[in-house]
Amino acid sequence: xxxxxxxxxxxxxxxxxxxxxxxxxxxxxxxxxxxxxxxxxxxxxxxxxxxxxxxxxxxxxxxxxxxxxxxxxxxxxxxxxxxxxxxxxxxxxxxxxxxxxxxxxxxxxxxxxxxxxxxxxxxxxxxxxxxxxxxxxxxxxxxxxxxxxxxxxxxxxxxxxxxxxxxxxxxxxxxxxxxxxxxxxxxxxxxxxxxxxxxxxxxxxxxxxxxxxxxxxxxxxxxxxxxxxxxxxxxxxxxxxxxxxxxxxxxxxxxxxxxxxxxxxxxxxxxxxxxxxxxxxx
Ligand code: ATR
Numbered sequence: 001x002x003x004x005x006x007x008x009x010x011x012x013x014x015x016x017x018x019x020x021x022x023x024x025x026x027x028x029x030x031x032x033x034x035x036x037x038x039x040x041x042x043x044x045x046x047x048x049x050x051x052x053x054x055x056x057x058x059x060x061x062x063x064x065x066x067x068x069x070x071x072x073x074x075x076x077x078x079x080x081x082x083x084x085x086x087x088x089x090x091x092x093x094x095x096x097x098x099x100x101x102x103x104x105x106x107x108x109x110x111x112x113x114x115x116x117x118x119x120x121x122x123x124x125x126x127x128x129x130x131x132x133x134x135x136x137x138x139x140x141x142x143x144x145x146x147x148x149x150x151x152x153x154x155x156x157x158x159x160x161x162x163x164x165x166x167x168x169x170x171x172x173x174x175x176x177x178x179x180x181x182x183x184x185x186x187x188x189x190x191x192x193x194x195x196x197x198x199x200x201x202x203x204x205x206x207x208x209x210x211x212x213x214x215x216x217x218x219x220x221x222x223x224x225x226x227x228x229x230x231x232x233x234x235x236x237x238x239x240x241x242x243x244x245x246x247x248x249x250x251x252x253x254x255x256x257x258x259x260x261x262x263x264x265x266x267x268x269x270x271x272x273x274x275x276x277x278x279x280x281x282x
Contacts, residue, residue, distance in 0.1 A: 004033040006057055007259040010041045010049065011064035018274055019062055022252045025273055026264040034260055041067070050074050053093060060092030060259045062252075068102075068136065075100030084143050087136055089251075092258040099258075104140035107251025109148065112191075112219070114250070114266070115242055119217055120148045124190035128152035132206045133195035134162040134176075137221050141193055142166065146173055154189065156181045158196075182207045191217040199228035206230060214238045223248060226280045245274060 009019040015038065023036035039061070041049045046067050051074060053060065063071040068087035072078065075088055076098045082088050088100035112119045129150045131142055134157035145153050153174045157163035163176035189212065198206040200222045207230065209218065218234035223244035231241040249266045257263045 004035065005059040005259055006035045006037060007255070008037050008039040008058055008061035009064060010039045010046070010061060011067060012040060012042050014038045014040050014064065017064065018248065018277060019252060021274060021277055022249060022270065023256055025270050026256055026262075027260065030260075030262045030264065032260050032262065036061075043067070043070075046070055047074060050091070051098070053091070053098070058093075060090070060255065062255055063089050063091065071100060074098075081105055081143070085136075085140055087139075090255040090258070092255070094258075101254065102140065103251040103254045104137065104247075105144040105147070106254055107247040107249075108141055108144050108193075110250040110253070110266075111246035112217070112242065115246060116217055116240065119191065120150070125149055126151050127190040128154065128187050130154045130156065130185075130187075130189040130192045131195060132156055132179075132193065134159070134166045135195065138195040139166060139169075141195055141221075142170055142174060145191075146170055150190075152187060154181065154185075154187060179206075182211075185211050188213050189216060191219065194220045194222065194228070194230050197222065199230055200224055203229060205233055209233050209237055209239060212239070215240065217242055220244045221247060224278060226275070226278065245271065245278075249274065 009017045017038060020036050027034050068089055071088040072082060072086055075091055079101045082100050082102045085102045087102055090103050091098060091100045129145045131138055142153055155163045155167050155174055156177045156179055158179055160178040167174040167176035194206050196206050198204045201224060217240045219242040220228045220230050221244045222228050226243050234241040253264055
């Protein structure tokens with residue numbers, strides 16, 4: 001079909017990516033001509049690939065590990081979110097210009113807005129937030145929390161210096177600590193987010209949750225398994241667990257809209273489709 005558009009996900013490796021399932025679901029749902037494919041790309045080929053997308057017949061795509069920072073350097077136009085994070089996970093061509101943004105922050109916020117309305121009400125903003133981990137995912141989430149005006153974001157990490165560097169980048173609302181902070185917390189955060197890979201098929205939890213209030217939202221970016229040890233612990237303590245699958249689904253919305261011209265809905269059928277693929281169907 002002459003007007004069929006194709007988008008991609010690239011990374012090294014990309015074979016486990018669920019993005020084709022998500023975007024093909026929406027293409028079908030909205031009856032749009034087009035496709036979304038995996039395009040593995042090694043580091044030495046990435047710059048040539050990204051700067052000649054149209055030659056490969058692409059209208060844009062997603063960038064994943066390890067290329068997000070290189071993509072930030074290569075795209076011709078970035079927006080404020082990409083600039084704040086120094087990483088690009090979504091690109092599109094408009095008027096022959098290669099644009100880039102980062103949709104992780106949107107995915108994180110939209111998922112909480114969807115599943116926990118009021119999660120950032122004024123009382124909760126005053127209680128602050130706790131973020132575990134200080135890598136790339138942490139940076140997007142801290143930025144999201146500060147954008148929503150959480151009064152204090154405590155950033156704990158195994159390597160305290162990395163937390164310190166990130167906290168300094170974000171300014172006075174952000175405080176760094178080592179993992180031992182969790183044994184004797186000096187705040188009662190309204191939300192706790194794990195941004196490390198702990199819990200990903202390893203049975204490990206990054207934190208004990210006994211010290212925190214029952215209405216604390218506990219969220220994990222890990223979604224394999226869907227119920228991580230941290231989320232199971234939160235549920236057992238009567239807290240509010242929010243799994244990582246929603247963020248994955250919501251972060252895909254903005255790219256789809258750029259490439260195919262329709263803002264798609266994250267619905268329960270899509271969630272069920274990905275859960276089946278993850279082997280998590282109930
Ligand atoms: P990403 O970009 O996906 O966030 P990353 O930059 O590798 O990934 O960051 C991984 C985060 O998980 C880091 O905060 C890391 O802690 P360190 O800075 O001390 O390395 C954290 N992490 C990974 N494995 C961990 C473990 N076994 N225990 C505690 N923290 C861990």
